[in-house]
Amino acid sequence: xxxxxxxxxxxxxxxxxxxxxxxxxxxxxxxxxxxxxxxxxxxxxxxxxxxxxxxxxxxxxxxxxxxxxxxxxxxxxxxxxxxxxxxxxxxxxxxxxxxxxxxxxxxxxxxxxxxxxxxxxxxxxxxxxxxxxxxxxxxxxxxxxxxxxxxxxxxxxxxxxxxxxxxxxxxxxxxxxxxxxxxxxxxxxxxxxxxxxxxxxxxxxxxxxxxxxxxxxxxxxxxxxxxxxxxxxxxxxxxxxxxxxxxxxxxxxxxxxxxx
Amino acid sequence: xxxxxxxxxxxxxxxxxxxxxxxxxxxxxxxxxxxxxxxxxxxxxxxxxxxxxxxxxxxxxxxxxxxxxxxxxxxxxxxxxxxxxxxxxxxxxxxxxxxxxxxxxxxxxxxxxxxxxxxxxxxxxxxxxxxxxxxxxxxxxxxxxxxxxxxxxxxxxxxxxxxxxxxxxxxxxxxxxxxxxxxxxxxxxxxxxxxxxxxxxxxxxxxxxxxxxxxxxxxxxxxxxxxxxxxxxxxxxxxxxxx
Numbered sequence: 001x002x003x004x005x006x007x008x009x010x011x012x013x014x015x016x017x018x019x020x021x022x023x024x025x026x027x028x029x030x031x032x033x034x035x036x037x038x039x040x041x042x043x044x045x046x047x048x049x050x051x052x053x054x055x056x057x058x059x060x061x062x063x064x065x066x067x068x069x070x071x072x073x074x075x076x077x078x079x080x081x082x083x084x085x086x087x088x089x090x091x092x093x094x095x096x097x098x099x100x101x102x103x104x105x106x107x108x109x110x111x112x113x114x115x116x117x118x119x120x121x122x123x124x125x126x127x128x129x130x131x132x133x134x135x136x137x138x139x140x141x142x143x144x145x146x147x148x149x150x151x152x153x154x155x156x157x158x159x160x161x162x163x164x165x166x167x168x169x170x171x172x173x174x175x176x177x178x179x180x181x182x183x184x185x186x187x188x189x190x191x192x193x194x195x196x197x198x199x200x201x202x203x204x205x206x207x208x209x210x211x212x213x214x215x216x217x218x219x220x221x222x223x224x225x226x227x228x229x230x231x232x233x234x235x236x237x238x239x240x241x242x243x244x245x246x247x248x249x250x251x252x253x254x255x256x257x258x259x260x
Numbered sequence: 261x262x263x264x265x266x267x268x269x270x271x272x273x274x275x276x277x278x279x280x281x282x283x284x285x286x287x288x289x290x291x292x293x294x295x296x297x298x299x300x301x302x303x304x305x306x307x308x309x310x311x312x313x314x315x316x317x318x319x320x321x322x323x324x325x326x327x328x329x330x331x332x333x334x335x336x337x338x339x340x341x342x343x344x345x346x347x348x349x350x351x352x353x354x355x356x357x358x359x360x361x362x363x364x365x366x367x368x369x370x371x372x373x374x375x376x377x378x379x380x381x382x383x384x385x386x387x388x389x390x391x392x393x394x395x396x397x398x399x400x401x402x403x404x405x406x407x408x409x410x411x412x413x414x415x416x417x418x419x420x421x422x423x424x425x426x427x428x429x430x431x432x433x434x435x436x437x438x439x440x441x442x443x444x445x446x447x448x449x450x451x452x453x454x455x456x457x458x459x460x461x462x463x464x465x466x467x468x469x470x471x472x473x474x475x476x477x478x479x480x481x482x483x484x485x486x487x488x489x490x491x492x493x494x495x496x497x498x499x500x501x502x503x
Contacts, residue, residue, distance in 0.1 A: 147336060163353055
């Protein structure tokens, strides 16, 4: 009952807002090139579905490639850090530098280096670089958070490094890693959109490019339609990763437990 | 037999935890290490377990070092694993095949009275039950020496009393050596054949009290008996003298 209400409430609010938006645009006769009505946006979405859907798939694929690449590299690096203090000291400043550098600034460089003929690779690389750091720092933190008495037990029973990592450190790191993944997944999309803007029109085929293109043509309704799709992608990424978090942690972690 | 001679240990911050600690423990004995907080009892236990090494002195075993079990003050369970998988941990780490490992782990859970809770996760268990899983995990490894570091200190009185009796039963059944660290006079008197009273930091042995006459083996122990009160008086006096 309460769950249904939690879902219903935002839906009702959205419906009210859309209704007000529709009424305001019609009532005040706001021109479509300033603010299109929701009905016009829906119409543009349906009318341009053939091009928008291609862009949608392109954006999703590039974002996922970047995110998964970042996930693999970040987890491998975090594990290496956990095994070697020396490596962590040597490399972690560079990970921080990578993070604090506004990635928009290096996007043109990456585009040139990778080449516009491999634009997809360049875009997923940029998305991945943005997603990388929160995953890495959370994974490193997680691997360090293992109960030291459990680590003592592992030593007492003659566990190998690999056994300790696999049976104790990795599960201990899971809650923090999943938090990092949720942040990384959502900002991978931001990185992808930023990268597409940096690439400029005519080369990329994702949703951000549709927004630029529609803007140039003053097709504001199509612009909103592409924006709505981008928002939907972000929501789906977040929900999927939250679902994964619930599945993996529901038996044991405070964050996923239901109160009795 | 285990013997410590002139063992010394400093913490990383330079504070002396143990100095000139010497005692021996016979195989199959139930011995308590009793002392005030911070007297280095836990450090002594970690040295015996081989989790750290002494700065001076020697720890010797007659023969090879026996298989160890260690029970911490906290249950220290893996929250992501159910009771069975937690009890199975030492066996998993020793690459025992799954079927015999499961059989031994569930037998250990039976022995601590948690046979029906094999599939329960730590979050679903009370403090006393979690400590029972922790003991089952130690038992699953079939130790000949059980090291316990104030295992029941955080439990409420009824749970603690029940676990004391269960521990004695398990000890009588297996005849393993138990070294039990505690700061409770009554607990050490109730459980042990011998109480080693430690001085405040840096810890060494101040008194070695034999209680074997107090508890003739096999008779049920009674907290209201005159023997128990007499034992407590002895231990308590030794502890005051050591302080």
